[in-house]
Amino acid sequence: MEVKLKVFRYNPEDDEGKHFDTFTLEAEPTDRVLDLLEQVKNYVDGTLTFRRSCAHGVCGSDAIRINGVNRLACKVLVQDLKSKTVKIEPILGLEVEKDLVVDMEPFFRHYKSVLPYFVNDDPPPMKERLQSPEERSRFDDTTKCILCASCTTSCPSFWINEEYVGPSAIVNAHRFIYDSRDQAAAERLEILNDQFGVYRCHTIFNCTDACPREIEVTKAVGEVKKAIATGRLE
Amino acid sequence: MTLDRKVGLLAGLRYKGGGPMLAWILHRITGLGMIVFIALHVIASLLGGDIGIAINTVYQSLYFQLFVVFGIIFHGVNGLRIIVLDLWPKFIEYQRESTWLEWFIILPVYGLTAFVMISRFLAGE
């Protein structure tokens, strides 16, 4: 079938500024949007620039806006699109470097700000630290995060203020706060109990909708808010 | 050179966030609307006199009242939804359903109120 791909273009090295290019392509219904972009890059215009790696939704390279919402290009099939015209734009709220490539530095800076690593200063046992299946499943949802930035860049609070740590950072804090083996929950809650922590979340839910890993992002943020409010990790 | 990260209002509104995003936008607008309404009311009663009466006429007009009533009902119901979800994050799983549910409450209540208001206005009360 024929698909029209309307792609955002911006090359800092030419004078064209930002604009859209339209490509008409022959596609299979089971093609991924990423396949369409590859088709353009390989056969039509090699200057089209985007990130990609694993191509099946695990590496998190190819978060873009497809028809106005954040998606991974490799997880949307042509047959899932409502129209045969596909609008492709870079994710919002990060500087555009070239075409669909954005500067991820602020995103990772926020991620690193929430102590996104396991902290337990007790000397480890000879074998593994024990953890019951229930304790393990408590934070399972947030371990799925692939740091693709789909959630953070779908958040209106992040769009208007770059200083907001963003849903992704809170999700990664949640993963450790609720890990029964970890000891730095209080520090993380202190970090997130801040003007640019959880309080910029206005439960807009764009993040939950955008997450390609189907993490309940807003729920995780809500649980962190509640933990701050009650001092309990339930 | 990179393109600025700034997301304009229009670019933001073009993001297809769906029901919950709409609810958030309306919550803001209705909240700000009520502040304006109450501010007008307070100013009017403080000032009194001609200016007070002039302001009173504005906010007592049917059209303004229709907006205000919608604002109050929406802001109240949506606010309660947010509070419920904040206090029991486990219900956030049903956030999509919760926005549907709130419209099922808001629309009949507002419809009924608006009907009463309009019919009384037409009856000249």
Add this chain to the structure above:
Amino acid sequence: MQSRKVPQPGWNLEYTMWMFTRLSGLALPVLGLIGITAALVMGARTQMDLGTLMRWTFFPNVSHVTSSNIPDYVPWGGAFWQIMQIMIAFFGFTHGFNGLRVVAEDYTNPGFWQVFWRGIIFLVWLFSLLAVIFVIINS
């Protein structure tokens, strides 16, 4: 699974206002419900039109009764209702102005403009609240 306790982070404005917003959001409809129930019991059912009743509900001030057919204002003007009004005004105004602050701070970073807006909003909030209390006590 047992819940674990964590030391709570210290006091800050955001946390306090976040809690306050939710609690006042719950309190306002409750107070409104008390107002409307009492008004109906006190005779609003037959003596007040809808607009007046609504005005009373959201702000149970005796001046809101003047335009109705109620002959006896006395039960509507007592200290109880004045306290109710002050509570509604306090919750409502603080809730609202805090909302305004949140909107403003979505857009601003710590620095001059944030302090500026916080200052303005605080002053307007304080002025409005005092003005309303003045109106309540004098009506």
Add this chain to the structure above:
Amino acid sequence: MQKHQHEVIVVGAGGAGLTAALYASQHVSTAVISKLYPTRSHTGTAQGGIGAALGNTEEDHPEWHAYDTVKGSDYLGDQTAIEFMAQEAVQAVYELEHMGLPFSRNPDGTIAQRPFGGHTNNETGKPVRRACYAADRTGHMILQTLYQQSIKNKVNFFDEFHVVDLLVEDGKAAGVVAIELETGEFHIFHAKAVIFATGGHGRVWEITSNAYAYTGDGVAITLRRGIPAEDMEFFQFHPTGIYKMGILITEGVRGEGGVLINDKGERFMEEYAPTVKDLASRDVVSRAMYLEMKAGRGIGGKRFLNLDVTPEVVNKYAAEDGRTNPDGSPYRMTGEDIFAKLPDIIDFCETYIGVNPVTQPMPVQPTAHYAMGGIPTNMYGEVVIDKENTVMPGLYAAGEVACVSAHGANRLGTNALLDLVVFGKYSGLKAAEYSQGSSFIPLPANAADFAQEQFAQLHREDGTESVTDIANEMKEVMFDHVGVFRVEEGMQEAVDKIRALKERFQHISIDDHGKKFNTDVLNAWEVSNLLDLAEVTAVSALERKESRGAHSRDDYTERDDENWLKHTLAWLDKDGVRLEYKPVDITKYKPKARSY
């Protein structure tokens, strides 16, 4: 040109690179250079588990693990290294757990384990639960955990820097040259020790489970610097990739009781591996699938088979096999169990082929998956450059890019993740130790010339050939003729074709001549790497006149220990590939016939 100096430079930020960096950075200044953001690395797509004889649910021993690995390698693996890996495995998994890795758990709180292909109880020959897993996202968890710990330990990262050359002075590694994607500028990284952890080269083949980034940069760079590649003919084809797409369906599916079914509805693995059936090693299963499809028993006569993990089928065959839970009760699965243990697999199938594995079988075909071969190293990650195993000072390799060789002719499932953490760790430690006892070798002023020449060549504006066409033709010929099954004529055709393609590659034309984020030219450079590796692979395969592990020939169907129990070393010279051979290290596991 910007210059950076760190004592240890790690190239690649996947499991091996991050492990190496974590351990090296405890002792010396370490920088990680990666062409992707670290969490995009291909380790993240590994699913099923990491093998270690913890014995959490049933009796198990590192010795059994070592024997299974040797057997799985079709006796080509170096046994000292294998024993070392199996012994270190237990500690490596505990260390990962101590770093916070969220393993799935047994009811008693210990790390959960599941059966995997080729892992057996050496006494009974039955499958043993040895794969420590975190649902079906074990690789994702390992990658995230290592990255998290790298942040905690303040490792220096150069993200989106594409390493394009290795600097060698006086026969010692002295640094690397990299292109910064954002600016297109060349950077020189001066180091005392360089660790290559760049991963494999599955993109040589048409149907592959490998990421776009898996273009064998590391092996290609070292080949160009005169370092040989070992055992390149051994490339694993994973039995179960999603039909046509190649996306991996973990062996854990079969570990949990899934079975392969042919068009006649038979569980055909009973015939090929009577004892462990669907849990035979990967080369055996892939070959069996190939034979089934060749005999016309592919589903609907097509080139795929069904992988069935629906509860009815699992329970039926589990009952037939007499499979039990650790407590002795009969093994039974429900739809919820499957969902809990294989959530990502279900997601992939629903997203890409509209199949729900809980109720429907999955269409699968063998998919190019893992390079057993690569840069030759010893078991400490030190690169060895000839058949006497002479160590090249300052150069290390770990992970899929390296050939220790712990996997020999065929890697067992779960040993890849193990390889990353064990050999990653030791290469990091060794590199740190080496750099503490040595000094920086001065670099010449023109250190980046070789790399810059390569790119100037790619940027030439008079070419006409399409990089895409060349890449596609290479992938096709390699998949058809240097794939699961190989014959003399086909491989010769592939060699000729690749050489013709390399010639055509001299005349390519690219669209993007800018500097910033020029992925067009970098992709072209990656294709040049793939072409080199395809040539080395095809020539190595053509010469090996036997069938062993992943290298199965229709014209030499038997393993030939007399002539071919040896590793291939391949050099890429100006006029083609030069081969030599080195002996296999055999300790206590003497080669014998392999049956599952």
